[in-house]
Amino acid sequence: MQVAIQKEGQSAARRRLCKHEVGNVNKQPGSLGRLAKVALFAIGAVSLGAGSLVHAAEFPDPLPIESTRSVAKLATPYPGSYAMVHDFGFGSLIDSAFSLVNTDNGRFKGMISGGNFATANISSARQEIYIAETYYSRGTRGERSDLVTVYDMENLDRVAEIEIPKKRAGIVVQKSGTAITESGKFYLVFNLTPGTSVSVVDLDTKTFVGEIQTPGCSLIYPTVDHNFFMLCGDGKLLHIRLDEDGKVASQDKSDQFIDIDADPLSEKSSKVGADWQFISFQGDVQPISAAAVPGKRWSLTSKRERRKNWRPAGWHWTAGHPDGRLWVAMTPNGYEGSHKDPATEVWLFDVAKKKRVARFEMNTMALSIDVTLEDEPRLLVVNIEGSLDVYNASTGEYQRSIHDLGASPYQVHRMP
Amino acid sequence: MNWPTNWIDKLTQKTARNVAHTTARRSFIGRFGSVLVGTAALPLLPVARASAPAAAPGESARVPSQSTGNIQDPGDPTACDYWRYCAIDGYLCSCCGGSHNTCPPGTEMSPLTWIGTCRNPADGRNYIISYNDCCGKSDCGRCLCNRNEGDKPVYRPQANNDIDWCLGTTTNVYNCSTAVLIGVATEASAS
Numbered sequence: 001m002q003v004a005i006q007k008e009g010q011s012a013a014r015r016r017l018c019k020h021e022v023g024n025v026n027k028q029p030g031s032l033g034r035l036a037k038v039a040l041f042a043i044g045a046v047s048l049g050a051g052s053l054v055h056a057a058e059f060p061d062p063l064p065i066e067s068t069r070s071v072a073k074l075a076t077p078y079p080g081s082y083a084m085v086h087d088f089g090f091g092s093l094i095d096s097a098f099s100l101v102n103t104d105n106g107r108f109k110g111m112i113s114g115g116n117f118a119t120a121n122i123s124s125a126r127q128e129i130y131i132a133e134t135y136y137s138r139g140t141r142g143e144r145s146d147l148v149t150v151y152d153m154e155n156l157d158r159v160a161e162i163e164i165p166k167k168r169a170g171i172v173v174q175k176s177g178t179a180i181t182e183s184g185k186f187y188l189v190f191n192l193t194p195g196t197s198v199s200v201v202d203l204d205t206k207t208f209v210g211e212i213q214t215p216g217c218s219l220i221y222p223t224v225d226h227n228f229f230m231l232c233g234d235g236k237l238l239h240i241r242l243d244e245d246g247k248v249a250s251q252d253k254s255d256q257f258i259d260i261d262a263d264p265l266s267e268k269s270s271k272v273g274a275d276w277q278f279i280s281f282q283g284d285v286q287p288i289s290a291a292a293v294p295g296k297r298w299s300l301t302s303k304r305e306r307r308k309n310w311r312p313a314g315w316h317w318t319a320g321h322p323d324g325r326l327w328v329a330m331t332p333n334g335y336e337g338s339h340k341d342p343a344t345e346v347w348l349f350d351v352a353k354k355k356r357v358a359r360f361e362m363n364t365m366a367l368s369i370d371v372t373l374e375d376e377p378r379l380l381v382v383n384i385e386g387s388l389d390v391y392n393a394s395t396g397e398y399q400r401s402i403h404d405l406g407a408s409p410y411q412v413h414r415m416p
Numbered sequence: 417m418n419w420p421t422n423w424i425d426k427l428t429q430k431t432a433r434n435v436a437h438t439t440a441r442r443s444f445i446g447r448f449g450s451v452l453v454g455t456a457a458l459p460l461l462p463v464a465r466a467s468a469p470a471a472a473p474g475e476s477a478r479v480p481s482q483s484t485g486n487i488q489d490p491g492d493p494t495a496c497d498y499w500r501y502c503a504i505d506g507y508l509c510s511c512c513g514g515s516h517n518t519c520p521p522g523t524e525m526s527p528l529t530w531i532g533t534c535r536n537p538a539d540g541r542n543y544i545i546s547y548n549d550c551c552g553k554s555d556c557g558r559c560l561c562n563r564n565e566g567d568k569p570v571y572r573p574q575a576n577n578d579i580d581w582c583l584g585t586t587t588n589v590y591n592c593s594t595a596v597l598i599g600v601a602t603e604a605s606a607s
Contacts, residue, residue, distance in 0.1 A: 093555055094589060116589065117580060140554050140589045170580030170588050171570060194528060194573055194583055218571040231571035260572050267569040337564035 074100075074109060076127055076153050080374040082109065084120060084129075084413040085388055087406025088173050093117070094140060098131070098413075099405045100156070103378055103390045106402050110156045115147075117170040119178040121187070124416045126203065127153045132168060132178045132189050148178075148187055148201050160206045164199045167191035167211075169218075173368075173410040175316055176219040176267055181226045186246050188220045188228060198230075200246040209246040214238060219267055221276050221288070229292040231267060235260050239292035257286070257294040266312065266339065270320035272351050277326050279312045281339045285326075287351070298354040300328060300347065309334040314343040316368040316411050321377060326351050327393065329366045329381075330359075342367055342384045346396075360396030363389060368411045380412045388412060479511050479559055490538045496561035498595075500545050503532030504561055505577035506593030509550055511559035517596045519550035525594070526551055528583040530574050532566070533601045542601035548594050551582035556592040 081104035089096035096114040101107065114120070115133030122129050129151040137143040146168045150160040169192035171177055177190050180203070187201040191211070198212045198220065217230035217238040226242035235258035243249040258265050265278040265286050274290040279300065287295035301310050311334030312318075319327040329343030342365035348358040364383040371393045372378045379393040386409050388402040481492045491498040493516035494508060500516060501508070513520030526549040534545050568575035582588040 091555060091557055134588065136587055136589070140552065141587060144587065169570075170582070170590075172578040172580075174570065174578060176570075192573060192579065192583075196573075218573065231569070233572045233574075260568055264569050264572070267571055337567060339567070340564050 071155075072110070073154050074156065077124060078153060078415050079104065080372050080415050081378065082415050083370070083372065083380050083388070084112075084122065085382065085402075085405045085409045086118075086120060086173055086411040086413065088408045088410050089114075089406070090408035092407075094136070096133075097406050098129075099409075101388065101402050101405070103372065103380060103388070103400075103402070106390075106400050108402070112151055112156055117168075117172070119174065120413055121178055121180050122413060122416050123180055123184060123203070125184050128159070128203075129153060129156075130178070130180070130187055132164075134166075134168060134170070146189075148189065150206065162201055162206055162208060164189055164201065164208050165191065165211055167193050167197065168199070173315065174219070174267070175411065175413075176221060176269070179220040179222045179228065181222050181228065181242070183225050185244075186226055186242060188222075190218060190220050190230075192218070196230075198240075200242070202246055212240065212248055214240075221269065223276075223290045223292055224274070227292070229288070231258070231265070233260070237288070237292060237294070254292070254294065266317065268316045268318060270318040270326065272320035272324060272326050273322050275351075277318065277320055277351065279318055279328060281311065282306075283311050283330075285349075285351075285354075300330070300349065300356070308332050311338060312343075313338060313341045314367050314369070315340065315382075316370075317343065319369045319371040319379070321371050321373070321393075324351050325349065325357070325371075325393075327369055327371055327379060329369050346379060346381070346391075348393075348396075358394075358396060360391060363398055363401075370412045370414045372414045373416070380414065382409050382412050482510055482515075484516070488538045489536070494559055496559070496563075499536055500534050500543075500595035500597065501561055501563065502534035503530070503545070503563060503566055503577075504547050504593055504595055505563060505567075506547075506549065506561065507556040507591070508559035508561050509556075509592040509594045512550075512556035512592040514550060514592065514594065517594050519548075519594060520553075520556070520592065522553065523550040523591045524552045524585045525549075526582050526585050529581055530576070530579075532595075534595075543597050544599040544601050546596045546598045547581070548596055549581040550591045550594065551585040552587050552589055553591045555590060558592075 081102055083101055083103050085099045087097040094116045096118045098112045098114060098120050100109040102109055112131060114131050115135040118131050118133040120131055131149045133147055135145045144166045146164045146166045148162040148164055149158055152159050169177055169190050179188050185203060187203050189199040191197045191199060196214050196218050198214055200210050202209045214230055217232040219230055220228050222228045229237045229239045231237055235256040237254045240251045241249045263280045263282045265280050269276050269278045276288045278286040283300040284297045285300060286297050289295060310330055310332050312328050313331035314329040317329040326349045328347050330345050330347050331341055331343045344362060344365055346360045346369060347356055350357050364385055366381045366383055368382040370380045377393040379391040381389040383389050388405060390399040479494045482494050493510040509520060510516050519525045529546050529548045532545045533542050535542050567577045570576050570578055573579055580588055580590050582590050
């Protein structure tokens with residue numbers, strides 16, 4: 001049902017898009033001010049010449065007058081081919097950005113400004129985008145504001161600013177720093193002071209409803225309903241279930257299942273169906289179920305590939321699809337500390353079979369990946385040149401690149 | 417703060433950042449150099465070499481070299497291979513108006529930090545190094561130095577290099593990183 005709705009939405013959006021892709025819609029066609037008329041006359045007088053008079057006969061009517069107050073709107077819901085690229089804002093971290101692009105044709109659709117160490121989450125159900133961000137009243141100084149800023153998807157304009165505790169974690173481009181619960185009701189923000197906690201925002205009322213202390217445990221991975229888990233510095237996980245008011249209904253901690261010193265699980269994880277798939281630095285897959293129970297580990301690599309030190313690499317190196325497929329960015333010749341080197345290939349796995357299905361060589365080395373939820377999914381790759389490369393996610397066939405997406409684009413978000 | 421990785425060379429070069437080299441970086445370039453040369457955007461090639469030891473033949477250093485003035489504390493504090501930087505990740509304050517253990521004028525040193533254990537090649541001792549960030553001005557943008565050896569995920573914050581350590585300061589706006597010697601490591605704490 002959900003798929004059908006999405007398809008219908010896509011086609012409707014495409015029809016409406018045609019209008020906007022050709023040109024902006026004038027809000028107020030018609031009259032010009034006196035000054036503007038004078039200015040136009042002056043420009044026109046300069047540009048009049050013999051050549052233009054000759055062609056005037058072929059075009060008896062002048063071009064229509066255009067509004068000077070025209071601002072584009074986006075057709076909603078967005079097609080599944082849209083994606084949002086996160087520019088960390090290197091050079092001026094207090095001013096980050098998110099660029100909205102259509103990976104189907106390479107067009108730039110608009111952008112959202114973010115503050116210091118911003119994160120983004122998108123709700124297709126609410127047709128809203130949430131940016132968690134930190135600002136100071138005078139740029140690099142003054143009073144601190146930590147906000148969840150809510151944007152509508154038609155105008156990319158602010159519809160709410162929700163004040164949250166001035167504790168949100170400053171982390172370099174981190175998808176798990178914030179999350180929408182699976183129920184869609186709560187928005188969760190990870191805090192690090194360096195004490196750890198979670199701020200809870202009610203998305204129905206657009207209000208901050210409370211803070212949960214989570215000593216020693218970090219980041220946010222939603223499971224089902226209002227529930228989520230966090231990973232802890234002792235190699236365990238903390239499973240928290242919220243009630244309808246956003247308060248803790250119950251919580252429990254797992255046994256230790258991560259050996260952080262020997263082979264930690266990267267926190268840059270993706271969901272495949274109901275399960276989160278975490279990948280260790282050495283290339284083991286650690287599923288965690290919707291009940292927040294760690295499953296049986298398996299390896300991405302064969303013994304031979306391990307000998308050649310094929311390892312996961314990049315920034316956000318995983319992408320998951322509800323159909324059971326997992327994409328992982330990989331690089332050969334790995335070593336201690338290579339886990340943030342760029343990746344030369346992306347490998348595709350069938351999670352149920354614990355088997356690799358394909359491997360794709362990247363045109364340009366990869367930093368972060370994601371996969372769209374279209375009928376024919378696309379693999380989205382932010383590369384080391386700061387461009388977004390688009391491939392067929394099943395075949396690896398290259399489709400296009402989208403360039404100039406900010407000073408330091410590190411990550412890409414698909415449409416949910 | 418701790419910082420992203422080698423591949424940000426290309427991204428930061430857009431805004432004329434100076435990037436210091438590490439052993440890891442050089443080995444990375446060695447492995448992928450031919451790939452990079454073949455790409456149009458020249459990902460790593462024009463990137464600034466932060467200091468003489470890191471400059472390739474025929475290239476000039478973009479940052480004047482420095483010395484601690486103490487032969488027992490050898491190396492160039494503007495170079496990423498300076499011994500104290502074994503676990504650093506950020507802009508080197510030595511290139512930003514401060515020094516390897518001093519914040520630039522007008523910034524504020526973070527009281528909270530992450531810790532590394534580095535071996536001094538001169539006396540052979542292992543020292544505890546505190547990588548205090550300097551805060552309150554926008555990113556310095558010079559001599560970016562990153563090493564991910566020993567880096568752990570965010571859920572072990574004290575060993576993670578993605579976190580902004582401008583904590584406990586007036587603002588969390590990050591400027592650069594220092595490497596302050598705070599003790600001699602015992603055998604047990606050395607790594």
